[in-house]
Amino acid sequence: MIKFYLDTGSGTPPYLQIVQQVKQALRLGMLEKGDQVPTVREVVAQLVINPNTVLKAYRELEREGLLVSRPGLGTFVLKTLETSSPASHAALRRSLGRWLQSAREAGLDEESILALFTTTFHGTQPRESEGTA
Amino acid sequence: MSNALETAQLGRRYGRVWALQDCTLALPAGRIVALVGPNGAGKTTFLHLAVGLLRPTAGSVSVFGHSPQREPLTVLPRVGFVAQDHPLYKEFTVNDHLTLGRKLNRRWDEAYAVSRLNQFGIPLTRAAGKLSGGQQAQVALALGMAKRPELALLDEPLASLDPLARRDFLRALMDVAVADGLTVVLSSHLITDLERVCDYLVVLSHSRVALIGDIEEIVRTHKRLVGPRTDHTAVAAVHNVIEESHTARQTTLLVRVNGHIFDPAWEIADVTLEDIVLAYMGQARASVSEASGGGMGGPWRSPLDDEKHDEERDESEVTR
Amino acid sequence: MIWLVWRRHRLGILALTLLALALAVYLVIGSWPARAAYYQVTNGQSPASCYASQSTSTLCTQLTAQWRDTYDDPGDVLGWLGILIAPAVLGMFLGAPLVADELESGTQRLAWTQGVTRRRWLLTLIASEAIVALLLAGVVQVAVWYWLGSYPPDGNGFGAFDMMGMAPLAYVAFALMLGLAMGALVRRVVPAMLLTLVGYLAVRIPIVLYARPHYLPPLTLTWDPYVTPNPRIQPGSQDWVVSGGWLDSTGKPIGRGDFFARVFGAGGPRPGPNYCTPMGQPDANIGTDFNGWNTLCTHNYGWHYQTVWQPADRFWLFQGIECALFLALAVALVALTLWLVRRVLA
Numbered sequence: 129m130i131k132f133y134l135d136t137g138s139g140t141p142p143y144l145q146i147v148q149q150v151k152q153a154l155r156l157g158m159l160e161k162g163d164q165v166p167t168v169r170e171v172v173a174q175l176v177i178n179p180n181t182v183l184k185a186y187r188e189l190e191r192e193g194l195l196v197s198r199p200g201l202g203t204f205v206l207k208t209l210e211t212s213s214p215a216s217h218a219a220l221r222r223s224l225g226r227w228l229q230s231a232r233e234a235g236l237d238e239e240s241i242l243a244l245f246t247t248t249f250h251g252t253q254p255r256e257s258e259g260t261a
Numbered sequence: 262m263s264n265a266l267e268t269a270q271l272g273r274r275y276g277r278v279w280a281l282q283d284c285t286l287a288l289p290a291g292r293i294v295a296l297v298g299p300n301g302a303g304k305t306t307f308l309h310l311a312v313g314l315l316r317p318t319a320g321s322v323s324v325f326g327h328s329p330q331r332e333p334l335t336v337l338p339r340v341g342f343v344a345q346d347h348p349l350y351k352e353f354t355v356n357d358h359l360t361l362g363r364k365l366n367r368r369w370d371e372a373y374a375v376s377r378l379n380q381f382g383i384p385l386t387r388a389a390g391k392l393s394g395g396q397q398a399q400v401a402l403a404l405g406m407a408k409r410p411e412l413a414l415l416d417e418p419l420a421s422l423d424p425l426a427r428r429d430f431l432r433a434l435m436d437v438a439v440a441d442g443l444t445v446v447l448s449s450h451l452i453t454d455l456e457r458v459c460d461y462l463v464v465l466s467h468s469r470v471a472l473i474g475d476i477e478e479i480v481r482t483h484k485r486l487v488g489p490r491t492d493h494t495a496v497a498a499v500h501n502v503i504e505e506s507h508t509a510r511q512t513t514l515l516v517r518v519n520g521h522i523f524d525p526a527w528e529i530a531d532v533t534l535e536d537i538v539l540a541y542m543g544q545a546r547a548s549v550s551e552a553s554g555g556g557m558g559g560p561w562r563s564p565l566d567d568e569k570h571d572e573e574r575d576e577s578e579v580t581r
Numbered sequence: 582m583i584w585l586v587w588r589r590h591r592l593g594i595l596a597l598t599l600l601a602l603a604l605a606v607y608l609v610i611g612s613w614p615a616r617a618a619y620y621q622v623t624n625g626q627s628p629a630s631c632y633a634s635q636s637t638s639t640l641c642t643q644l645t646a647q648w649r650d651t652y653d654d655p656g657d658v659l660g661w662l663g664i665l666i667a668p669a670v671l672g673m674f675l676g677a678p679l680v681a682d683e684l685e686s687g688t689q690r691l692a693w694t695q696g697v698t699r700r701r702w703l704l705t706l707i708a709s710e711a712i713v714a715l716l717l718a719g720v721v722q723v724a725v726w727y728w729l730g731s732y733p734p735d736g737n738g739f740g741a742f743d744m745m746g747m748a749p750l751a752y753v754a755f756a757l758m759l760g761l762a763m764g765a766l767v768r769r770v771v772p773a774m775l776l777t778l779v780g781y782l783a784v785r786i787p788i789v790l791y792a793r794p795h796y797l798p799p800l801t802l803t804w805d806p807y808v809t810p811n812p813r814i815q816p817g818s819q820d821w822v823v824s825g826g827w828l829d830s831t832g833k834p835i836g837r838g839d840f841f842a843r844v845f846g847a848g849g850p851r852p853g854p855n856y857c858t859p860m861g862q863p864d865a866n867i868g869t870d871f872n873g874w875n876t877l878c879t880h881n882y883g884w885h886y887q888t889v890w891q892p893a894d895r896f897w898l899f900q901g902i903e904c905a906l907f908l909a910l911a912v913a914l915v916a917l918t919l920w921l922v923r924r925v926l927a
Contacts (some may be wrong), residue, residue, distance in 0.1 A: 346691035365695035
């Protein structure tokens with residue numbers, strides 16, 4: 129079983145935070161196929177949030193085929209997310225480490241590195257959400 | 262989707278002062294609605310009209326299609342109401358309150374109320390006046406929820422509670438909401454109190470509805486635009502400008518966007534719900550202060566719908 | 582729902598019950614000496630036996646006068662006041678807080694949003710309170726009957742109208758509803774209580790003074806006491822003499838001052854030099870009968886005495902009228918309260 133947390137300061141809608149945390153848990157292997165995710169009631173009691181938010185997140189995950197809800201029993205993991213093997217994770221981590229090293233050598237402080245990463249990340253992100261800009 | 266509560270041109274006047282006017286809205290069933298506005302904006306009046314404690318001076322209100330005033334026996338059992346400062350009979354014990362509820366309600370789930378109260382460790386034999394504020398709020402909530410209502414109306418339920426009691430109160434409320442799928446309307450003068458638990462928003466300001474809608478939708482469609490101080494009528498023509506402020510070189514706009522903003526001159530950023538709410542309250546204040554000059558716009562009207570208005574505001578620094 | 586009234590106002594109800602019991606005990610115990618004296622036999626006679634036999638013997642006259650001097654005309658001021666004010670006290674402490682207390686503490690927002698209409702809420706509370714009030718009033722009423730019973734010749738006539746029969750219960754109903762309406766009107770407990778007291782007296786006193794004498798046209802009897810010293814029909818001790826006075830030969834009332842001046846003259850109430858000028862010297866036949874002189878005097882003036890009264894046999898009719906009046910007022914006040922609670926406070 130996993131526990132959710134909510135970052136109210138971030139601009140990310142709460143339902144999306146739950147979606148992301150489930151996906152993260154699936155990616156990291158904390159949730160496996162057949163595992164039960166917390167019931168809506170449990171999440172609501174734990175986070176003190178709107179139940180519709182949790183329902184919306186779970187519906188979204190069901191739509192993506194990651195979760196399945198069995199009425200009266202709960203919601204279960206239908207499939208895990210294995211976007212890449214642990215091996216490729218390690219390789220990517222190493223190359224990112226090298227990049228960070230060179231960024232520091234170029235005199236960038238932590239904030240500049242994060243800003244550079246964020247702008248580049250958003251700049252290359254495939255447009256999928258119903259963006260406004 | 263059906264509506265739990267609908268109003269049409271609803272208004273209420275005390276003497277010569279309108280506490281609420283021209284309020285037309287629909288609150289969809291199953292939502293948790295934040296009713297937000299500064300003190301005196303008409304929140305309590307609105308809730309009292311909805312539960313039938315007050316009669317409308319103008320317009321109408323209906324709860325699940327029924328008038329709270331004309332059909333109280335249809336509406337009252339379906340509505341759980343917790344008034345501001347959660348009034349209780351100070352000398353009554355918690356048990357006495359349960360007896361009261363049992364005697365005054367045909368639909369009454371005492372076991373449910375007792376289990377809720379036990380869960381929060383509230384002594385049933387203690388006089389209500391000797392309970393802490395948070396415990397009193399829990400008792401009031403338990404009384405309202407023992408009716409197993411379909412609509413819960415809560416007037417400033419968090420105002421007198423400390424942060425821990427607030428969390429407990431909301432936890433209890435959300436638990437009912439999940440279990441019974443009920444519609445909830447919570448009023449507060451602070452949106453931050455309610456942001457986590459609500460998914461629908463009504464902003465009242467100066468006795469009128471300033472903003473209403475799905476919270477996610479509201480957050481998604483409002484952006485802050487920062488750009489050079491140039492003519493921004495092109496933006497205003499497409500998007501609703503809610504708030505604007507200028508420095509010598511820079512213009513900052515809070516807009517409700519309609520579609521995309523293509524102009525690369527504007528830097529676009531997300532806005533917090535609190536900022537949006539404050540902007541709408543400020544807008545309502547501005548339009549009230551100019552109301553003497555002629556007809557007021559509806560709640561959705563942007564000040565920039567009116568050219569003359571635009572010119573007047575252009576040079577003024579609007580600060581919150 | 583009587584539970585709610587009890588639970589909410591039990592301190593007040595307990596205090597009122599103690600007061601009612603205290604008043605009842607006071608009346609019962611207070612009437613014992615009069616009662617004992619009434620039956621106390623002296624030389625084979627008692628005021629009771631004299632009254633029963635209508636005896637006019639010297640002993641009976643003496644005994645009756647003695648008993649009357651000590652105990653007659655319920656002279657117990659505390660008892661009187663207690664009985665007359667009791668309904669107002671019930672109205673103040675039971676009626677006035679019923680709605681005002683809710684409004685003052687804001688708990689109407691709790692009570693009026695439960696599953697019953699305000700109308701039902703109010704009517705059930707009124708009914709419950711009425712039961713409590715009438716129980717208390719009943720206790721006092723039984724004591725009052727006992728108390729009045731110790732003054733048999735006068736105790737059950739018009740002299741005890743305000744304490745007997747159904748009227749006191751109608752006063753209680755009126756006072757209670759007055760308290761209720763004042764509470765809904767001013768929305769604060771203490772002002773509502775004061776208004777209840779003032780309002781109760783402001784209605785009760787004028788009705789006693791100005792309305793009750795006219796429920797039916799009173800009987801009048803006009804006679805010349807010199808010609809008819811004892812008219813066959815005249816008010817008895819249980820009748821209610823509304824007014825009485827002298828009329829001159831043209832039928833105009835004579836004021837008290839005028840009467841004394843023209844009968845006794847400057848010499849005061851003694852046969853003197855100026856005594857009854859038109860008559861000249863007192864008739865020798867009259868001798869020293871002081872009263873006789875006076876009646877002869879008025880006879881010579883051509884004056885008549887007129888008494889206006891309501892006979893004792895109208896007692897229960899008047900009780901009925903007074904009850905109907907106060908119950909109608911009570912109903913009107915309930916309607917007013919309902920209107921206030923349902924329309925004005927909404």
